[in-house]
Amino acid sequence: MTEDQTVPSEKPTEGAHQAATLEFREATKLYPGQDDPAVDHLSLEVPAGEICVLVGPSGCGKTTAMRMVNRMIDITEGDILLDGESVKDRKPSDLRREIGYAIQQIGLFPHLTISDNIGTVPKLLGWDKGRIAERVDELLELVSLDPHETRDRYPAQLSGGQRQRVGVARALAVDPPLMLMDEPFGAIDPINRERLQNEFLRLQREIHKTVVFVTHDIDEAIKIGDKIAVLQKGGKLAQFASPAELLMYPASSFVEDFVGSDRALKRLALQRVRDIDLWKPAKLRVGEPTRDAQAKIDDSDVPVPLLVDEHGRPMGWLSERALSGERVEAHLRSKAEPVLEMDDILRDALADLLTGETRYGPVIDAQGRVRGVLSLEVISNFLQEPPTESRSGADLVREER
Amino acid sequence: MVFDSLAQVPERDTGASDQCVAEDGFCPQWIVDNFGDYVQPLLDHTYLTVVTVVIGFAIAFSLAILAHRQRWLTGPIIGFTGALYTIPSIAAFFLLLPITGRGNTTALVALVAYTLLIIFRNVTTGLRAVPAETVDAAQGMGLTDRQVLWRVELPLALPEILAGVRIATTTTVGLVALAYLAGGDGLGRQIDAQITFKSNVALAGGLCVLLAAVLDLIILGVQRRATPWMRAAS
Numbered sequence: 001m002t003e004d005q006t007v008p009s010e011k012p013t014e015g016a017h018q019a020a021t022l023e024f025r026e027a028t029k030l031y032p033g034q035d036d037p038a039v040d041h042l043s044l045e046v047p048a049g050e051i052c053v054l055v056g057p058s059g060c061g062k063t064t065a066m067r068m069v070n071r072m073i074d075i076t077e078g079d080i081l082l083d084g085e086s087v088k089d090r091k092p093s094d095l096r097r098e099i100g101y102a103i104q105q106i107g108l109f110p111h112l113t114i115s116d117n118i119g120t121v122p123k124l125l126g127w128d129k130g131r132i133a134e135r136v137d138e139l140l141e142l143v144s145l146d147p148h149e150t151r152d153r154y155p156a157q158l159s160g161g162q163r164q165r166v167g168v169a170r171a172l173a174v175d176p177p178l179m180l181m182d183e184p185f186g187a188i189d190p191i192n193r194e195r196l197q198n199e200f201l202r203l204q205r206e207i208h209k210t211v212v213f214v215t216h217d218i219d220e221a222i223k224i225g226d227k228i229a230v231l232q233k234g235g236k237l238a239q240f241a242s243p244a245e246l247l248m249y250p251a252s253s254f255v256e257d258f259v260g261s262d263r264a265l266k267r268l269a270l271q272r273v274r275d276i277d278l279w280k281p282a283k284l285r286v287g288e289p290t291r292d293a294q295a296k297i298d299d300s301d302v303p304v305p306l307l308v309d310e311h312g313r314p315m316g317w318l319s320e321r322a323l324s325g326e327r328v329e330a331h332l333r334s335k336a337e338p339v340l341e342m343d344d345i346l347r348d349a350l351a352d353l354l355t356g357e358t359r360y361g362p363v364i365d366a367q368g369r370v371r372g373v374l375s376l377e378v379i380s381n382f383l384q385e386p387p388t389e390s391r392s393g394a395d396l397v398r399e400e401r
Numbered sequence: 402m403v404f405d406s407l408a409q410v411p412e413r414d415t416g417a418s419d420q421c422v423a424e425d426g427f428c429p430q431w432i433v434d435n436f437g438d439y440v441q442p443l444l445d446h447t448y449l450t451v452v453t454v455v456i457g458f459a460i461a462f463s464l465a466i467l468a469h470r471q472r473w474l475t476g477p478i479i480g481f482t483g484a485l486y487t488i489p490s491i492a493a494f495f496l497l498l499p500i501t502g503r504g505n506t507t508a509l510v511a512l513v514a515y516t517l518l519i520i521f522r523n524v525t526t527g528l529r530a531v532p533a534e535t536v537d538a539a540q541g542m543g544l545t546d547r548q549v550l551w552r553v554e555l556p557l558a559l560p561e562i563l564a565g566v567r568i569a570t571t572t573t574v575g576l577v578a579l580a581y582l583a584g585g586d587g588l589g590r591q592i593d594a595q596i597t598f599k600s601n602v603a604l605a606g607g608l609c610v611l612l613a614a615v616l617d618l619i620i621l622g623v624q625r626r627a628t629p630w631m632r633a634a635s
Binding site: 093 | 534536629
């Protein structure tokens with residue numbers, strides 16, 4: 001992962017992007033009076049700066065596991081280590097001030113202004129007023145809210161999406177090395193959820209926190225997680241893997257069912273068009289000698305030649321008549337639609353092909369020049385290959401700029 | 402002076418004041434002339450009310466905080482303060498007389514007892530109405546139990562708490578009027594002194610009502626100032 005320096009406007013603050021490693025070591029929670037543990041000998045390691053998603057059906061102990069980290073729930077057996085130190089050795093309130101905490105219901109304080117909400121933990125830690133005010137404005141900008149408009153308002157005056165952003169800003173207030181997020185986008189409508197997820201991934205690209213993210217939604221898990229821990233009833237770890245591995249090699253029938261029968265399609269959401277080997281088309285121009293054209297066609301992967309303009313931009317698929325004379329003529333069998341881009345997500349590209357009722361789509365680069373052709377065969381071949389590297393939705397968003 | 406309230410005695414419209422007084426009527430001129438005699442009783446009444454509510458609040462609030470930490474105490478405390486609440490005030494005064502003697506102390510003890518149930522109930526209701534996720538977020542951010550209570554739960558319960566204080570205050574203004582039965586001060590003694598004289602009863606009674614209204618408005622004002630966020634919901 002490349003450390004990103006392309007966004008100079010967000011200057012690093014407070015210990016410059018510190019992140020902690022987190023390790024569950026046989027962590028177990030057994031509630032008194034119950035026979036079966038809620039979390040059962042959970043062991044996993046989250047490297048610093050990565051997002052670990054805990055996912056599973058309701059009652060699988062994912063929230064319990066998360067809440068054991070900041071000791072909102074006490075650990076019955078085993079241990080959880082933050083940067084190698086047991087959380088059990090820490091005073092709960094001190095520990096919690098060092099860990100960002102964002103929950104689905106947000107839990108903003110209705111009686112405090114937005115700036116007082118965000119400034120809660122800094123105030124507990126004894127920051128002076130000027131420093132808190134500065135930090136509040138900085139965080140509001142970080143989560144795409146206008147500080148002047150927002151800071152003196154009360155939570156009731158904001159929309160659900162804005163409140164959620166404030167919740168994230170508040171969790172980030174003292175630049176904690178670890179963030180706990182319990183279904184933070186669960187109560188948001190689908191469109192805004194998608195936007196908040198993308199924003200969050202972009203934010204993470206800048207702040208590089210270690211994040212424990214709880215969700216019941218496998219699609220969200222695949223999109224958000226660097227690593228995904230699938231839990232099943234009784235708080236047992238069913239699989240801990242990267243999104244691509246999880247989709248390709250589900251460890252059990254439970255995981256297979258949980259990721260869904262469309263897991264192959266889900267893998268497409270983790271790739272961009274540029275990531276796979278495209279077919280080479282025969283790129284012909286009007287007036288080109290037919291003999292040369294035929295050689296190009298023989299050398300290409302696509303049976304139908306593609307007409308391009310003088311800049312190499314796609315014009316359309318040529319018919320046989322176009323090659324009947326000495327020179328290539330502009331007889332099109334069909335327009336070159338859809339035109340795909342190198343940066344398109346593979347799943348969207350496939351959808352475009354299917355919508356266009358075509359098997360081939362020219363892929364253009366940023367200048368509009370044809371760089372290759374995506375075909376249904378290419379996609380189908382890709383799905384049969386094992387994942388070459390562990391990729392995640394988070395990587396995709398990171399690459400975006 | 403327009404004596405329209407004296408419509409029932411229209412034939413005495415000149416030099417009516419003395420006549421009016423002699424007939425125990427409602428005599429505005431007499432009220433204006435004798436208002437000075439009611440200032441001290443009014444101050445005593447105010448004092449007794451405020452002291453009662455302050456002490457009652459201190460006790461009930463402490464009990465409510467205790468019950469908030471130890472939930473099982475809520476039932477017994479409601480039971481006990483509820484029992485106190487049902488004792489007729491006159492009976493309470495006479496029960497206390499052998500212990501505390503005649504005077505303001507006896508009145509205070511009984512009056513305080515009546516405020517406990519109202520204030521206790523409102524404080525506990527207010528604390529319970531605080532959204533669970535707000536408390537969860539506060540704890541998760543590292544506020545200690547005490548900080549959660551004072552910085553989150555109590556501020557959010559404040560409207561409910563002050564609503565209880567308002568009811569208790571209004572009730573107490575009315576009950577202080579009976580404090581004279583225990584030998585206490587206040588407008589009640591004034592009413593009792595000339596209970597058949599309409600002007601006296603109207604003046605002393607009117608001052609009671611006025612006092613209750615003013616105190617209520619003051620607490621309401623405090624509440625509005627202390628909870629600007631209540632009006633922020635748009």
